[in-house]
Amino acid sequence: MTIREFKMPDVGEGLTEAEILKWYVQPGDTVTDGQVVCEVETAKAAVELPIPFDGVVHALLFEEGVTVDVGQVIISVRTGPADEAPAAAAPVAAPVAAPVAAPVAAAEAEPEAPAARQPVLVGYGVSTASTKRRPRKAAPQSAVAAQNGTGVAHAAPAPAAPAAPVAVPVQGGAGRALAKPPVRKLAKDLGIDLAVVVPTGDGGVVTREDVHAAAAAAITPQAVSPAVPVAQAAAPAAPVQAPAPAQAPAEVSGSARETRIPVKGVRKVTAQAMVGSAFTAPHVTEFITFDVTRTMKLVQELKEDPDLAGLRINPLLLIAKAVLVAIRRNPDVNASWDEAAQEIVLKHYVNLGIAAATPRGLIVPNIKDAHAKTLGELSQALSGLVATAREGKTSPADMQQGTITITNVGVFGVDTGTPILNPGESAILAVGAIKLQPWVHKGKVKARHVTTLALSFDHRLIDGELGSRFLADIAAVLEHPRRLITWS
Structure with a gap:
């Protein structure tokens, strides 16, 4: 075995x-x-x-x-x-820095005997070599139950011996609060001193929930600290030097004036990327408002085309195609800036990013080699990209190596915006809402479908002339969509 x-x-x-x-x-x-x-x-x-x-x-x-x-x-x-x-x-792991459930006195008397105590750092397994450790100072002899109902491995009890409590560092104790590295980082980010957090984890380990409860208690005086489960020992246990009401953690009061949310995951990475991009690449944003009535009519015609049956046809599909056509006419916009080499890297492929709002936050997966796809293939790729993003299954590889991005703020009824570039990309196009508006058409004011596009670009790569020409070409294709054929 x-x-x-x-x-x-x-x-x-x-x-x-x-x-x-x-x-x-x-x-x-x-x-x-x-x-x-x-x-x-x-x-x-x-x-x-x-x-x-x-x-x-x-x-x-x-x-x-x-x-x-x-x-x-x-x-x-x-x-x-x-x-x-x-x-x-025997289970492999125990909470970080937590001693195995054995008499503290014995652990101090025989610090070099691996058979008597085998402290394990979570994630590294039991050490195969005998290691020397400094004697651990005894903390107040507070008995805490080792509750193991989660199916997660924890330290095995010592062989038959007189029951002895596990030392738990608490307020006023000499020991250091027991907590895993991610929990320590969370406490640091929230400004919580682990020494004053009441632990509820197995073996007296401070959990993420304990830190959040302490943060809530700091926000509102009505918040109650979680109870410390006390072991059923034969001898009376010393009192825990901390508030320990025997009840479940209280909900944050409705009168709380603030709520703190740890920044992590997609939100954290997005924030770091946007700050880096905004203060690294010199952004320029240009706008154009134009008539897309013909594009809207083409969308309806394509929906009725039997050759495209079963495909999702919408304005975003034609906007994506128009961007690809405009890149073909203005290839220098599809580039990146290599700071280390002080070079402009021209891309002969287009990995078209589509910003997607998901329950996990904003992500930007991209369609690899979008320039080589037909309208039908582009439709399938868009549908798959959106479905995968909504399910939260987008892989990291799908969000790498994008060259240019489209963000459709129009779905929220927004006219346009000034989007920030994704790091490493040359431009990002914000698509505004398509609305019926009074518009001069053939010398008369008529109700026409009108939208506004906003193009943000890196001015190190794209100067004003190139950026303006690229944006104007996108608008020209969407205003007269037959150019999808003549310019492709």
Whole structure:
């Protein structure tokens, strides 16, 4: 029997961590090579992780909702013949920096005896080599129950011995609060001192919920700190040096004047990218308002075309095609700036980004080699891109290497905007709402479909003349859509 470990893989380019959203297996379950064992959320998308070998789940190293660094072990699996498995396999992991449930005095007396105590750092497994550790100072002898009802592995109890409480660092204690690195980071971001947070996790570990409860308590005096579960020990336990009402965490009061939301995931990455782009690339935005009545008529005609039956035909499809045609006429707009090499990189392909608002935040997946697709293929690619984004299944690769982007703010009834470039791209086109408006057509005022486009571009790559010509070409195609054929 062999214990194999599966580490958090690098599921995207440059991503360093991911949050475990859901486990699909539990200890004791049989898994096969390629079976999805969990779903994780990176800073860009939700991704399902398949395990690369067969076996029986030995332990889950992290709970759902915990952020894990790339390279840390998240699950261990027993492999090999079943009859080689031990009668009672000890779990692999314990909470970060938490001592195994054994008498504190014994741990101090024999700091170099690995058989007596095997502290384990979550994600790294049990050390195979004997290591020397400094004696741990004893914290107040507060007994805390080790509740293990989540199916996540925790430290195994020591062999039969007189019951002894596990030391829990609390307010006024000499020990350091027990918490996993992501929880420590959350507390730091929220300005919460872990020393004053009442722990409710197994073994006295501070959880993310404990930190949020402490943050809520700091916002409103009505918020009550969560209770500390007390072990049912034979001898009376020393009182916990912290407020510990025996009740569930209270809801944040409706009179609270502020709510703090940790910035993470898609929102965090988007914010960093937009700040970097806004203060790196010199933005210029130009606008054009024009008549798209003929394009709207063409949309209706294409919907009735039997050759396009089953495809999603809408104005965005024709706008995307118009952008591709305009790029063909003005190829220099499709470029990027290489700061290190001090070069302009002209792209001979178009990876067309489409900004998509999802429950997870704004993401910009792109259609690879959009320039080479027919109208029907472009329609299929757009539909697939939107459906995948709404399901939260867009892969990190789908959001890499974009060259130019379209953002359709018109779906919200907005006339236009001044969009910020995606890092590494030369331009972004904001499409405003298409509305019936009074418009001079053939010398008479008539009701016509009118829209406004806004083009933001990197002035290092695109000067005013090129940017204006490119925007005017997009408008010309949409005002007279037969140019889709003549200019393609």
